[in-house]
Amino acid sequence: MPKHTNTVSTHYRGRFAPSPTGPLHFGSLVSALASYLDAKQHHGTWIIRIEDVDGTRCKPLYSEQILDTLNSYQLFSDENLRIQSQHSDIYEQHLLILKQQQTVFPCNCTRQSLSQQLGNHPSICKSTPDKPHSWRLKASSTIYQCQDRIQGKLVFTDDLKNSPVLKRKDGFFSYQLAVVVDDHLQNITHLVRGADLIDTTAQQLYLYDLFDWTPPSVCHIPLITNPAGDKISKQNHAKPIQNGHLATLLRALHYLKIDLTTPTSIAEALSLAIDAWNPDKLKNIQQLPLEAEDRHFL
Numbered sequence: 001m002p003k004h005t006n007t008v009s010t011h012y013r014g015r016f017a018p019s020p021t022g023p024l025h026f027g028s029l030v031s032a033l034a035s036y037l038d039a040k041q042h043h044g045t046w047i048i049r050i051e052d053v054d055g056t057r058c059k060p061l062y063s064e065q066i067l068d069t070l071n072s073y074q075l076f077s078d079e080n081l082r083i084q085s086q087h088s089d090i091y092e093q094h095l096l097i098l099k100q101q102q103t104v105f106p107c108n109c110t111r112q113s114l115s116q117q118l119g120n121h122p123s124i125c126k127s128t129p130d131k132p133h134s135w136r137l138k139a140s141s142t143i144y145q146c147q148d149r150i151q152g153k154l155v156f157t158d159d160l161k162n163s164p165v166l167k168r169k170d171g172f173f174s175y176q177l178a179v180v181v182d183d184h185l186q187n188i189t190h191l192v193r194g195a196d197l198i199d200t201t202a203q204q205l206y207l208y209d210l211f212d213w214t215p216p217s218v219c220h221i222p223l224i225t226n227p228a229g230d231k232i233s234k235q236n237h238a239k240p241i242q243n244g245h246l247a248t249l250l251r252a253l254h255y256l257k258i259d260l261t262t263p264t265s266i267a268e269a270l271s272l273a274i275d276a277w278n279p280d281k282l283k284n285i286q287q288l289p290l291e292a293e294d295r296h297f298l
């Protein structure tokens, strides 16, 4: 008998987790495809999660539009949707664990007082806890690192000094807490997401550590940028993409270094792309500027 038997499930579970702050744009389609292709190439499970914890910015109408668009590209979730705004009680339970650990603290510092510190939270909070407050994660000097399948070794030296907010004063939970709790509860094994989220990784690794959970493998795909070098995003007024448009799908695959010339349907393109997907072709690329012929996606 071997001395060490690894009984941990290795079944691949991935997810695409859009925030419904607007319709799906071209950059999000590229991200959705990367996570889908990676999951399917590994014969894994691919889940869609709606990250709508920010009730001031997210709208149910946009969730419906995003799902319609994903479905029109035949990107269907293998399991029921998870809608974060329906799980506040679970995030509250996990915040309670951190409160008991004393790894979070209440804060009602004003934006004005923080602006004097260039937006950084000071090491000591002078809040009065009887007033409405947010909950912040205590700063840490731990240097986290991880092996990114595309970006190589990532080392986070100075990322945990700013006490991020986990629950806002208005009662909404932060993306950071919700994403870590959900990825764990949904047994997500592989994250494939845009390189703009590299900066969030250290905080997430820190939370995994505090909860004593194993973090998923990470793979940050290049961001599609506009001519000014900014991410194509809803904030930059990126246009919604057309639903179920084969030519748009082929252009999105092109940015994942998959160039298909023969498919005549979306189903056929996806099937060929699952075989052709190779994240090594994107090695160390963090940004891909939108090519001239694709400027209509802006």
Ligand SMILES: [Zn+2]
Binding pocket: 106, 107, 108, 109, 121, 125, 126, 127
């Ligand atoms: Zn404070």
